[in-house]
Amino acid sequence: MVKIVFSVLSVFYPVLVLFILRFFGGASLGGLLKLYPLLINIAFLVSFGLSLFYPPTQVFKLALLSDNSIRNSMHLPVIENYCRNVTKVWCVFFIANASICSYTIWYSPDWVWALYNGCIAYIIMGIIFAAEWLVRRKVKKSFA
Secondary structure, three states, X not given: OHHHHHHHHHHHXXXXXXXXXXXXXXXXXXXXXXXXXXXXXXXXXXXHHHHHHOOOOHHHHHHHHHOHHHHHOOOHHHHHHHHHHHHXXXXXXXXXXXXXXXXXXXXXXXXXXXXXXXXXXXXXHHHHHHHHHHHHHHHHHHHO
């Protein structure tokens, strides 16, 4: 079932890009390039969101890349639940970021779009990464 969903998604992304190019056919190339951050946020939202319904979650997969011993841990259910919650946080971020990005594309001057999508969004991501790292350290201490 999961393979079918991801097969459909692999067809969906190019169709979405073609639709956007057709919809904005009269727009300049610069205008089309402004859609890139929005499309990336949508792609990550779909990927992370689907993993909530078809486990393991994306965050759990990333955790396994850094520490494969998680699979054999006696705390596996707690780790999976934690990763599921972190995935939900990232989904909320992608929704909020895509919304702000959309607003900057259509209703803001180019300098606001550049400031948000080239700087502020990355600062917010860094804050989320740092906060999650601190929470993860606290959770790991509770295992000991």
